[in-house]
């Protein structure tokens with residue numbers, strides 16, 4: 478699934494408008510919206526006829542869409558009531574609603590909102606500036622407290638369409654019906670959680686003229702793209718990972734990283750980290766070797782702490798010409814310039830430090846931040862967190878891994894993720910693909926095995942998940 482910016486949507490809409498009569502796009506949007514709302518009413522109450530819908534109407538075309546859809550619903554026997562909450566409502570849309578038997582209410586006459594079966598949020602769309610005025614925010618809070626299902630028109634009002642930020646009050650939708658193309662904010666947290674189920678209505682835009690801002694992977698694409706071993710693949714075809722992670726202070730990070738590499742399907746894992754980790758690894762992962770030798774991808778940095786020879790260790794690995802993953806403390810030892818074949822795996826705090834900005838700056842616009850990380854380092858960058866983004870040099874489109882539940886937000890998850898990435902890298906895949914595949918695998922596995930599993934146990938479940946995908950593909 479691809480997502481676009483507001484500026485791009487405006488261009489696409491302008492191009493499409495040249496081809497059709499005035500108002501046609503809004504009619505297509507309203508028709509699609511009314512079908513989804515009617516379906517939602519039927520699913521929730523068993524019928525559309527006789528149900529009650531409250532339309533919250535803002536000053537722009539977003540409110541226009543909502544009013545025209547309200548008119549269509551009113552003609553089907555839905556009792557539609559519209560309330561203007563900002564500015565002057567779309568004149569033709571309001572006239573159409575009234576002509577179809579809908580009513581206009583004064584905001585002061587709203588009463589108990591629990592009498593509505595559904596609320597339609599037509600307050601703001603892609604023309605919305607962040608946040609909502611206080612009186613609108615109060616009304617939105619009342620809707621939420623009344624637990625009435627909400628369908629958002631194009632975007633949940635109050636979210637930032639281009640970044641996914643939610644700087645103030647916003648609508649929390651059960652369903653969002655968007656038009657033409659998906660917008661960036663639908664897919665990035667925290668706006669993603671406010672979007673609910675996303676329905677895309679075709680209004681005749683042609684997105685092929687624009688480079689997508691975001692390319693969101695889904696589970697089937699991840700499973701199809703995984704580097705499955707061929708029948709005659711030996712350990713070198715699957716790839717050897719060299720893990721130089723952990724330290725005497727943090728041996729666990731090296732162990733976790735090794736669990737990730739093993740369960741991500743590496744042909745062999747060489748552990749080059751601290752001796753204090755050897756006994757645990759020998760007992761639990763006896764296939765891991767400790768001798769120096771051939772590797773096909775490096776994994777460095779997790780749990781290094783303040784390693785005295787960190788700079789030299791990273792330089793030597795990069796100079797080998799092999800691809801690698803540089804994680805956590807290792808990020809502080811990176812050379813000025815890295816090749817694209819190296820993958821950096823910072824979380825928001827680490828990326829902020831790398832860029833010399835506040836963490837909130839990364840969190841407010843992760844798309845810009847992950848691109849800036851690439852710009853700064855030359856490497857491929859995976860920004861870890863609730864939405865996991867991958868950017869690489871020379872490519873505008875940022876890839877979005879399959880999202881998962883927050884269970885993976887615990888110490889050690891980043892270490893195992895680094896190992897999973899390194900396993901895919903060692904199998905010969907480019908760094909951006911290794912990052913998307915590994916991050917998605919971890920998320921999908923966490924969704925299938927919810928609960929506070931320690932990261933190394935979740936890594937074992939990752940192997941089960943890979944097994945299940947493989948069986949689906951090799952019946």
Ligand SMILES: NC(=O)C1=CN([C@@H]2O[C@H](COP(=O)(O)OP(=O)(O)OC[C@H]3O[C@@H](n4cnc5c(N)ncnc54)[C@H](O)[C@@H]3O)[C@@H](O)[C@H]2O)[C@@H](O)CC1
Pocket residue numbers: 490491494502503504506535536537538539540542563564600601602603604605606607608609610630631632656680
């Ligand atoms: N342009 C097109 O061809 C189409 C647009 N469509 C709809 O039109 C929407 C965009 O319409 P508009 O460009 O009119 O924009 P909006 O409907 O999002 O609203 C813009 C208006 O809201 C005001 N406003 C913005 N943020 C505010 C805030 N925080 N507090 C108070 N007032 C605020 C602005 O001053 C402006 O008057 C889309 O989201 C979509 O729903 C659809 O009908 C499909 C076709």
Ligand SMILES: [K+]
Pocket residue numbers: 539598599600601602629630631632633634
């Ligand atoms: K809206």
